[in-house]
Amino acid sequence: MGHFLEMRKITKLFGDNVVLKDIDFTADKGQVHALVGENGAGKTTLMKILAGVHTANNGEIYIDGKKVEISNPKEAQELGISMIYQETRLFPDLNVAENIFIRREPLKKGLRLIDWDKVYSETAKYLDYFGLKINARASVNTLSLGQQKFVEIIRALSRNARIIIMDEPTAALTEQETELLFKIIWDMKRLGIAIIYISHRLDEIKRIAEKVTVLRDGNLIGTYEVSEVDLHQIVKAMAGKEIEDRYPKLKIKHGKELLRVNNLSHEGRLRNISFSVREGEILGITGLSGSGRRTLAKVLFGINRPYEGEIMLNGKIFKDMNPNKAIENGLCYVTGIGTDEGLILDAPVAENITLTNLKRISRFGFLNKGEEALEVRDLIERLEIEAGEYEITNNLSGGNQKKVIFAKWLFTNAKILIIEEPTAGIDVSSKVDIYNIINELLLSGASVIMISSDLSEILGMCDRILVMCNGEVCKVFEKDEATQEKILYYASGGKGNI
Amino acid sequence: MFAIERINKIKEILYKDKRVDVVELSKLFSVTEVTIRRDLDKLEKEGFLIKTYGGAVLNEENLYGRTVVDTDDNTIEEKRMIGKIASQMIENGEAIFLSPGTTCLEIAKNIKNKRITVVTNDLLIGYELRDSAGIKVIVTGGDLIKSTSTLAGSFAIQTLKGIFINKAFIGVKGVNFDSGYTVDSYEEALIIQEIRKISNEIIIVADYTKFNRTAFARLGELTMAKKVITNKQVPPKYKEFYFENAIKMYTTFEFE
Incomplete structure (x- = not known):
């Protein structure tokens, strides 16, 4: 007894499917309890029950020793429970302070007027506390997506959250943003917040969590003290049986070598x-x-x-590279969404698509708008992008934004595509589209380097898999030799054979 | 307008006028001349037309050799793309089954230079492969279903005894959450049930117009096959369903 939060024997059914079975879970003030498991293990569902999004079919929840009923998100919020989802849930057109205080703006004394000074000063106070350089x-x-995460955390804290659930918060963050997030998590621990951290990145858990609970196929496998448990043990518990392959992999005959990298090193962050x-x-590159x-x-x-070493494109050796050179030689970089590198969000779809190859639609240095529209319409149609060419890119769904990034590079006739997190944060149906778009690109003679943290996607789509660890390639697998467990083992620093 | 609709329109114009003009077509469809040229390239590869300066003329010679079944088929482009994807899955040395219909006929057109065994109960598919040196063609025999090229009945079923298939490509007429996969006749369904018993892998092929539709005879649940080849226009809820049920769904996107 004595846990701040206790979930007892939680069971949840979707139709006839048992998605959670008799799960016990606890959380304590000032601690991080990590929740791990493969996709579909039930992590998010369990937490949505706590956040009042789903109701359990069975089981009880206690906070501070008192039994509570949580039947909707509002009740969860009143109990001080806040969930931060993988995809940001902010109003993109409102500013930071408005998002934080939305629907509960402080009123001026005696008047029914919003006290805007207070809204901004309160927001600034929080931003200062966490050392965030964001304008209220x-x-x-x-x-950036990372900054949006931080705004969501502040919104939760300003609502007096006592339990904060984070669902794979680092999935779309840069490395610097991840560091900042960890700092904020440490600050929250000091404030006595109970944090539940959903992730499948074991290195992160080692760094910030006190406890870790493993779920698999809706079953509780175990709860361990992070300081006592061996990484390997968690990997084994998580992996269980290999999940079924659902990826539309096409076996395509491999042609000539398009890209070769020899002994590439960069600022001590990449070695040989x-x-x-x-x-x-498709060459997969994964790693924590x-x-x-x-x-x-x-x-x-x-x-x-x-960099040191060489990059060879189509047999040509490059000792030095820049994006223009890369594009001219058919290499492109399909960035992850939300990294604010791939798209100009407040520009129309058409502009985003043609930006990297304005030459193609220009005559004597003048942009031919009519030509732009035609080419863009053609790409929108071919990729099934659900948007008009003049729609502002920010208003599109994640899946459609990703397709716009693909359209942009198809427009430059790229032959070697580096695709980063191809399906992170997008809906299932767009996922299926993206995999098949990749197939078509390969059929037309392209090469793909897929950089992803989604292991089942890597295993399902790639011909070879390169596992990275600390800036080095620590293992290369052929498609048939790799398993989730093996990849996780090498990615987390394991040596020798398993 | 989808590229495929455009290509079908171009075909219609070709049938009627026997010739087309790139500039006119690009104005008519509001697409670039490059796009039109790409369409014409595609049709030339199919042997449908011969390109000329600034346009193309209908390849009338080829018309007589063709079976007329696909002239009023407005999803022939989609089927052609399905055939292309399917052919990528077939490896030399394998025995495959092709079920009756124009979609599987498109598969047949894409596998002519492989070394495989093809079993089929469609006369047109057997005929299509007549000149392919590396392909052993086995046509089941059986009762010919009226006004089709499909063979069925107990005689057809008997011929399937004692053989084994690596990959069976099954064209269906309906794909629906409630009714599952369906085909036009009970006799056809019986043959496919037999094929399921002797095949290692069932691969469903269906262009996008077959989704949300139900035909007469049921083959089974949507989960009966682990692979489906179709087009990008399929309703998203099917894409979700297949992915969530660990069924590999291949859709066609046209880049050349």
């Missing part, structure tokens, strides 16, 4: 990386956050410079 009056759609990719092939997989993409595309 900045519109949310100008913030060598690999090659052929026509029709901080492993250098995203840095590698940026070095290849010439964003991070300089």
Whole structure:
């Protein structure tokens, strides 16, 4: 007894499907309790029950020793429970302070007027406390995804949250943002907040969590003290049986080598990386956050410079790279969404698509708007993008935004595509589309380097898998040799054979 | 307008006028001349037309050799793309089954240079493969269903005894959450039930117009096959269903 939060014997059915079975879970003030498991293990469902989004078919919840009933999100909020979802739930057109105080703005004494001074000063106080360099009056759609996460955390705290649930908060964050998030989590611990942290990144859990609970297929596998448990043990508990393959992989005959990297090193963050990719092939690159997989993409595309070693495109050796050179030689970088690198969110779809190759629609240096519209309409149709060419990109769903990034690179006739987190944060139906778009690209003779933290996607789609750890390639698998467990083992620093 | 609709329109114009003009077509469909040229390239590859300066003319020679079944089929482009994807799944040395219909006929057109065994109960598919040196073609025999090229009945079923299939491609007429996969006749369904017993893998092929529809005879649940090949226009809820039920769904996007 004595836990701040106790969930007892929680069972949940969707139709006839048992998605959670007799789950016990606890959380304590000032501690992080990590919840891990593969996709579909029931982590998010369990937490949605706590947040009042779903109701359990069976089981009890106690807070501070008192039994509570949570039947909707409002009741959860009144009990001090706040959930921060994978996809941000902010109003993109409102500013930071408005988002934080929405629907409960402080009123001026005796008047039914919103006390705006107080809204902004309170917001600034929170931003200061966490050392965040964000303007309280900045519109949310100008913030990076990481910054938006921080705004959501502040919103939760300002609602007097005592339990904060974070669902894979680092999935779309940069490495720096992840560091900042961890700092904020430490600050929240000091404030006595109970934090529940859903993740499948074991390195993160080692760093910030006190306890870890493993779920698999809706069953509770165990709860462990992080300081006592061996990484390998958690990996084993998580992986269980291999999940069924659902990825539309096409076996395509591999042609000539399009890209080769020899002994690539960069600022001590990448060391001696060598690999090659052929026509029709998907090379998967995975690793935990901080492993250098995203840095590698940026070095290849010439964003991070300089490097040692060589990059060979189509047989041509490059000792130095920049994005223009990369594009001219058929290499492109399909960034993850929300990283504010891939799209100009407040520009129309058409502009985003044609931006990287204005030459194609220009005559004697003048932009031909009519030509732009035609080419863009053609791409929108071919990729099934649900949007008009003049719609503002920010208003599109994640799946459609991702397709716009693909359209942009199809427009430049790229042959080697570095695709980062191809399906993170997008709906299932767009996911299926993206995989099939990748297939078509391969059929037309392209090469793909898929950088992803989604292991089942990597296992399902790639011909070869490169596992990175601390800026080095620590293991290369052929498609048939790899399993989730093996990848996790090497990615988290395991050596030798398993 | 979808690219496929445009291509079908171009075909219609070709049938009627026997010739087309790139500039006119680009104005008519409000697309670039590059796009139109790409469409014409595609049709030339199919042997439908011959390109000329600034346009193309109908390839009348080829018309007589063709079976006339697909002239009024407005999803022939989708089926052609399905055929292309399906052909990627077939490896030399395998024995495959092709069920009756124009979609499987498109598969047949894409596998002519492979070394495989093809079992089919569609006369047109057997005929399509007549000149492919590397392909052993086995036509089931059986009763010919009136006004079709489909063979069925107990005689057809008997011929399937004692053989084994690596991959069976099954064209269906209806795909629906409630009724599952359906085909036009009970006789056809019986043959496919037999095929399920002797096949390693069932692959459903259906263009997007078959979704949300139900035909006469039921084959089974949507989960009966682990692979489905169709088009990008399929309603999103099917894409979700297949992914969530660990069924590989291949859709076609046209980049050349």
